[in-house]
Amino acid sequence: MGDQVFQLERSWYIGNAFFAILYGLQLSMYFQTIYLSLNTSEGSRRTRTFNIVFSTALLCFITVALACNLFFGQAMWIEHRDFEGGPAAYFGENIAAWYNTLGTAADVTANVLGDGMMLYRCHVFWGHSPLAMVFPVLLYLGSVAMGITTTIQSGLPSGDFFKGTAVNFGIPWLVLTIVFNIVVTAMIVTRLLSVHYRVNKVVGREATKRYTGLLAILVESALPFTVLGVCYLALYVKEIPESLAFADIWGAFVALSPQAIVLRIAMGGAWTKETFNRLESGMELSVIDNATNDLEGDRDAKSRSSSSHV
Structure with a gap:
């Protein structure tokens, strides 16, 4: 029993530490996005405005989630360290406190926004086939409904997000969210690899890195988020203390x-509908091919110039 208590506390502490580190990365990307959106002409004005509003909303929600976690840790380890049964007992008694419910609601809302972004990105990649979007849309709506229900259940008196009745709703929510991300990730990666194969045959590997390189696949498909979600779900279902750390990291x-x-959109490196339209019509291939030929021509000219001087 003692070991399990310490595992719970360690897991919560480690999760908060990683959450704080990742929050710093979030801040860095946020300010880069704002700077690029305000000081460059990349994309339309509507796109730049969306980048600013969406990024600010994400930052606000994730800030609330982190602040609530840290406040709960302070209450558990510092202000009420003499609570009967120790910090673990305080954790169990107060996990449904209003600030924890607020933190859960903020994280769930951020997840709704993030999954909505992924759904839109999937539409960008598969917009030519509306039928392909039916299943992801249904998964998304189911995930949103279960996320709201889980938040309400975990906030009820004696509620606990990590065990009891709330888990009966939390598991379906996580399953729907993770299956949604697996499906969308697979669809996006499939399209990226398909385009990569087509473009690579025409202009070669170096010229296609911006469109279909490893970074493009990882970012556009949100692959790390999906993998972490699978790991978190496996631990959450078993109701073991380590799930607390993964909850914070995944959150x-x-x-x-x-x-x-x-950020990738603000930098002008993300896929858009226009990118696919140009690729479908062969225009993008021509542009890349011409750029590659020009680059090679410049190199040849420099080589000949050097030879003539010798």
């Missing part, structure tokens, strides 16, 4: 992954 990536996509 940070709820905002971090969509923020990375928005």
Whole structure:
């Protein structure tokens, strides 16, 4: 029993530490996004405005989630350290406190926004096939409904997000959210690899890195978020203390992954509908091919110039 108590406390502490580190990364990407959106002409004015509003909303929600976690840790370890049964007992008695429910609601809302971004990005990649979007849309709506229900259940008196009745709603929510991300990730990666194969045959590997390189696949598909979600679900279902740490880390990536996509959009390196339209018509291939030929021509000219001087 003692070991399990310490595991719970360690897990909560480690989770908060990683959450704080990832929050710093979130802040860095946020300010880069704002700077690029305000000081460059990349994308339309509507897109730049969306980048600012969406990024600010994500940052606000994830800030509330982190602040609530840290406040609960302070109450558990410092202000009420003499609570009968120790910090673990205080944790069990106060996990449904209003500030914890607020933190859960903030994280769930950030997840709704992030999944909405992924749904839109999937539409960008598969917009030519509306039928392909039916299943992801249904998963998204189910995930939103279960996320709201889980938040309400965990906030009821004697509620606990990590065990009891709330888990009966939390597991379906996590399953729907993670299955949604697996499906959307698979769809986006499939399209990226398909385009990579097509473009690579025409212009070569170096010229396609911006569109279909490893970084593009990781960011556009939010693959790290999906993998972390699978790990978190496996621990959450077993109701073991280590799930607390993964809850915080996964909760940070709820905002971090969509923020990375928005930053990529602000930098002008993200896929858009226009990108696919140009690729479908062959225009993008021609542009890349011409740029590659120009680059090679410049190199040849420099080589000939050097030879003539010798």
